[in-house]
Amino acid sequence: MRARRRGASDPALTIDRWQRADTLRRAWLAHCLSTEAADRERAEAAVTSLYALVGEARPTFVWVDSPHAAAARVGPIRPVPRFSELDHNVATRLADCAFTLRARCGADGPFVPSRLLASVSAEDALRSGVSLRSLLKLHVRQWLRTTIDSSIRRPIRDELASSNPGFEPLTWYGQHEHWVPHIDILHQLGLVAQSNAAQFGLEHWVALSQSCGWWWPRPGLCVLAERPVQLATEARPGPEPLTLRLHNGTGPAVAFPDGWTVHSWHGTRVPSWVVTEPRADRIAQESNVEVRRSAIERLGWEAFIADAGLTLVDTANDPGNPGCQLALYDLPQTQWGRGLRLLVAINGSVERDGQRKTYGLMVPDEYEHPVSAAAWTYGLPTHVYARLARRT
Amino acid sequence: MTTITLAELTQRSSIDVLDHLDLTLTIPIIEGTQAQGDLIVVPSHRLPAVEPRPWATWRRVPPTGVELLRGGAGGNTHSLVADAGTCEWTVEVRDPLMLAIGMLRATSPVYLIHPEHGGTGIAAGTFIVRRQREALRRPWTPDPAWGPSPMFALVAD
Numbered sequence: 242m243r244a245r246r247r248g249a250s251d252p253a254l255t256i257d258r259w260q261r262a263d264t265l266r267r268a269w270l271a272h273c274l275s276t277e278a279a280d281r282e283r284a285e286a287a288v289t290s291l292y293a294l295v296g297e298a299r300p301t302f303v304w305v306d307s308p309h310a311a312a313a314r315v316g317p318i319r320p321v322p323r324f325s326e327l328d329h330n331v332a333t334r335l336a337d338c339a340f341t342l343r344a345r346c347g348a349d350g351p352f353v354p355s356r357l358l359a360s361v362s363a364e365d366a367l368r369s370g371v372s373l374r375s376l377l378k379l380h381v382r383q384w385l386r387t388t389i390d391s392s393i394r395r396p397i398r399d400e401l402a403s404s405n406p407g408f409e410p411l412t413w414y415g416q417h418e419h420w421v422p423h424i425d426i427l428h429q430l431g432l433v434a435q436s437n438a439a440q441f442g443l444e445h446w447v448a449l450s451q452s453c454g455w456w457w458p459r460p461g462l463c464v465l466a467e468r469p470v471q472l473a474t475e476a477r478p479g480p481e482p483l484t485l486r487l488h489n490g491t492g493p494a495v496a497f498p499d500g501w502t503v504h505s506w507h508g509t510r511v512p513s514w515v516v517t518e519p520r521a522d523r524i525a526q527e528s529n530v531e532v533r534r535s536a537i538e539r540l541g542w543e544a545f546i547a548d549a550g551l552t553l554v555d556t557a558n559d560p561g562n563p564g565c566q567l568a569l570y571d572l573p574q575t576q577w578g579r580g581l582r583l584l585v586a587i588n589g590s591v592e593r594d595g596q597r598k599t600y601g602l603m604v605p606d607e608y609e610h611p612v613s614a615a616a617w618t619y620g621l622p623t624h625v626y627a628r629l630a631r632r633t
Numbered sequence: 634m635t636t637i638t639l640a641e642l643t644q645r646s647s648i649d650v651l652d653h654l655d656l657t658l659t660i661p662i663i664e665g666t667q668a669q670g671d672l673i674v675v676p677s678h679r680l681p682a683v684e685p686r687p688w689a690t691w692r693r694v695p696p697t698g699v700e701l702l703r704g705g706a707g708g709n710t711h712s713l714v715a716d717a718g719t720c721e722w723t724v725e726v727r728d729p730l731m732l733a734i735g736m737l738r739a740t741s742p743v744y745l746i747h748p749e750h751g752g753t754g755i756a757a758g759t760f761i762v763r764r765q766r767e768a769l770r771r772p773w774t775p776d777p778a779w780g781p782s783p784m785f786a787l788v789a790d
Binding site for chain 1: 647649651653654661663664665666667668669670673675679680728730732745747749750751752753763765766767768769784786788
């Protein structure tokens with residue numbers, strides 16, 4: 242972190258600058274969530290300028306309708322190019338350019354624990370001497386890291402990887418590149434040296450993030466993707482209404498013009514059947530516990546227990562988890578295979594909305610008592626698990 | 634660290650928790666068995682079959698913590714946090730059930746912290762950290778080269 246200029250600015254002036262930053266970050270959120278067609282002319286001009294910055298001529302442009310469609314056009318790339326190739330590869334030189342830009346702007350400084358500031362308003366924090374930079378790190382960079390990077394970019398990237406095994410190229414995320422808004426806002430508030438902004442092409446990074454979706458630079462060729470046509474989010478339960486996650490309970494959370502989609506249930510990326518056709522028999526086939534939980538929540542636990550033909554074996558108090566019950570169910574063998582029971586357990590910690598997540602775990606059918614079954618999941622003797630002191 | 638609040642723990646470790654968790658509560662220090670989500674912390678004398686390998690390297694746990702287990706989606710991580718010089722950690726552990734991810738030995742209380750589950754204290758002593766498992770729907774296709782097929786899988790977060 243660079244040294245703070247103590248007393249260099251008047252608090253009222255700093256508060257004005259924060260209010261301007263607040264307006265700017267809301268405008269950036271709209272860009273990040275935009276479902277409009279790409280501004281191809283502006284995007285191509287920005288890519289041409291970035292190529293020029295690293296000494297490359299204007300590439301040939303290929304536009305595709307989704308990141309998935311790009312997989313066929315981008316082709317494989319060696320994850321680690323030979324050392325001698327590094328300097329010649331346009332993608333690595335652009336990465337170097339972006340990295341240096343972030344470093345020179347002090348944008349990658351230490352993480353600010355959000356709870357330290359959450360209880361006070363931004364204005365009060367500034368009055369008490371918190372620097373504008375720290376506040377922007379928290380309310381722009383870290384906020385966008387949650388809302389855009391972890392909640393939108395990451396699920397799309399995961400879906401892309403699972404629908405194109407082996408396709409793991411260096412990707413630029415355009416509208417979902419969460420560091421670009423941070424540096425742009427620092428720049429607009431006069432916190433970035435003009436020479437750095439110009440040398441590393443800040444205006445072109447900004448133009449790209451505001452005009453298209455993801456993109457893949459290659460020597461002589463640049464593949465750009467359109468933005469999604471649908472992006473369904475919900476506020477994460479909690480005090481900060483601007484913090485979002487992907488969610489659509491009846492259809493795709495993200496849809497691209499070519500029909501490629503990503504589904505999400507309250508922020509958990511799920512296969513499409515979880516929201517479009519949740520059925521007990523499909524839940525029985527699912528191996529991921531979070532996907533199973535999402536599908537059961539979509540159906541509703543009571544409907545699931547009825548549909549799946551579960552019969553209660555026993556219930557018991559969950560050791561270390563006061564007020565919560567463990568329930569052990571028999572599973573019909575036709576769907577679930579032989580020798581299994583379902584242990585339904587409730588999380589030890591509450592969610593933001595005050596609810597607790599409920600999980601269904603498969604256990605061997607040799608246990609008659611829920612506590613014995615729960616002990617098995619951790620490989621413990623029943624008497625050890627029965628004395629569990631605390632669950633969080 | 635003796636008794637601290639969740640607020641102090643997040644500040645010391647620079648690991649943040651979700652903002653609905655109550656930061657003002659003092660974190661209890663637990664001597665016995667306790668669970669945090671899909672991890673369980675068990676005093677080592679309760680599981681004599683689990684032991685460090687003879688060549689195990691014990692590493693000091695820094696105040697910023699070590700990542701015990703990183704979650705699948707979203708990357709929520711269980712971290713172990715301790716005052717400098719009070720706790721050592723090794724992943725070189727022999728567990729007949731293959732559920733242990735490591736062991737810790739501490740001379741004063743240490744803490745487990747997770748963004749969703751919050752914080753919990755572990756008393757001085759030697760503890761085994763294990764993951765949770767669930768039974769598989771059906772056995773894997775047996776491959777004679779690998780011996781008997783496993784009948785359970787780790788709980789996928």
